[in-house]
Amino acid sequence: MKTYIWIGIAGALGALLRTGIGVLIPHETGFPIATFSVNMIGTFLLCFLVTGVVRKISAATHFQDAITTGFLGSFTTFSALSMETVLLIENGELVMGALYIILSIIGGLAVGLLGFHFGQKKVAE
Template structure:
């Protein structure tokens, strides 16, 4: 990143992060439309994208990007731009509070637990897939 600043190419990083962010946010929105149902009691769409994002970030950062020695600005675009805009902690937070306010305490706790432990497991799976191992 320092080399880019010295060469005046920092704008390229912003453009790549923005473009990748557009793609990640668009994909997240599409999945949300596909999985969202107004009568749904549980926020499956957000849980799905956050679990997929946990896997994807681990897989990208430890596998694909390292294996192919991609430049730092592409790693930033994919990690921060694409995966960062694909996943959504703020929506998880609002949905959890909404579940609590609606008196659905057990669902709220289940949602947070599934998000945290599922995200950790999916990240672990992403690391293991990179190394060619099967998940336990």
């Protein structure tokens, strides 16, 4: 039960931070930069933490789950990516929608690889 409470608390914090970033970053260009940014940051952090820091410090399972599933799971958002892409397409912005999907997939893979790379370096230290 303790694990679920920690996941819930961390999830609330991740959702609040994502919402705050969405408010702070204007999206007047039509490109959903706030969601793109949190997804890239969250992907990097998840890969970095899971590969390196969490393994190295042997954190308690409830702490690991709170950070990965709770905080980063609510901080990043596939549903917003999907909704924003559909809205771009519905508004006739096909190129922007395609660009958003392509950058999100390629960017996510790239920052994930970076996260794994730097996380593994942390383990080796």
